Amino acid sequence: MWKKFCxxxxxxxxxxxxxxxxxxxxxxKGQREPDNKTHIDYTVVxxxxxxxxxxxxxxxxxxxxxxxxxxxxxxxxxVAGYGTRDTSGYSIKVNNVYTSAxxxxxxxxxxxxxxxxxxxxxxxxxxxxxxxxxRDESVVFKM
Numbered sequence: 760m761w762k763k764f765c766x767x768x769x770x771x772x773x774x775x776x777x778x779x780x781x782x783x784x785x786x787x788k789g790q791r792e793p794d795n796k797t798h799i800d801y802t803v804v805x806x807x808x809x810x811x812x813x814x815x816x817x818x819x820x821x822x823x824x825x826x827x828x829x830x831x832x833x834x835x836x837x838v839a840g841y842g843t844r845d846t847s848g849y850s851i852k853v854n855n856v857y858t859s860a861x862x863x864x865x866x867x868x869x870x871x872x873x874x875x876x877x878x879x880x881x882x883x884x885x886x887x888x889x890x891x892x893x894r895d896e897s898v899v900f901k902m
Contacts, residue, residue, distance in 0.1 A: 795859055795860060796857040796858070796859060796864075797857055797858050797859070798856070798857050799856045799857055799858055799863060799891055799894075800891060800892075801837075801853075801856050801889040801890060801891040802889070802890050802891075803853070803887060803888065803889060803890075804836065804888045804889070804890045806888075809836070809888060810829070810831060810836075812829075813829045813836055813838070813888075816829065816838075817838060817840070817886060817888070820840065821840055821842075821843075821884040821886060822842060822843045822884060823840075823842050823843075824840065824841060824842045824902075825838060825839065825840035825842075825886065826838070826839055826840075826898075826900045826902070828898050830893060830894075831893070832893070833892070833893055834890055834891065834892065834893055835890075835891050835892070835893050835894045836888055836889070836890050837863070837865055837888070837889045837891070837898055838886065838887070838888050838889075839851065839865065839867050839886070839887050839900060839902060840884060840885065840886035840887075841869045841884075841885045841886075841902070842884070843882050843883075843884060844882065844883045844884070844885060845880065845882060846872060846878040846879060846880055846881065846883065847872070847878050847879040847881060847883050848871065848872025848873075848876050848878040848883075849869060849870065849871055849872065849883055849885040850869075850870045850885065851867055851868070851869055851870070851885055851886075851887040852867065852868045852869075852870050853865075853866070853867055853887070853889070854866040854867060854868060854901075856889065856891075858894075858896060861896065861897070862896050862897050862898065862899045863894055863896045863897070863898045863899065864898075864899050864901060865889065865898060865899070865900050865901065866901040867887065867900070867901065867902050868902075869885060869902070
């Protein structure tokens with residue numbers, strides 16, 4: 760009887776050691792949200808309105824996941840790309856752009872084509888460029 764009881768306890772302890780860390784990590788997102796958020800004004804910029812050097816940088820990196828910033832005398836451009844996709848119909852949603860004490864946070868999502876949307880079987884490169892007044896903080900991408 761004692762042996763059976765100890766065996767059940769051992770199984771319970773083993774399961775707790777395996778399952779508990781999984782549940783404790785399930786809620787973690789990897790990055791803590793800052794407490795003091797301040798919204799940053801930005802505009803989404805079309806390719807035609809970009810500085811030539813930035814256009815070349817984007818073109819050379821468009822087939823891979825891309826996170827970069829480009830700063831001129833007056834503006835900071837924040838670029839995010841999701842690499843090569845096999846069809847048309849992708850877009851990028853800006854969830855939030857804000858600053859905290861030490862960084863600018865860019866929160867984005869890639870939106871795929873709707874299930875009933877007609878798409879073209881052609882490689883596309885979803886990229887978004889946000890333009891804001893010149894900033895000196897580092898940028899944290901949430902993609």
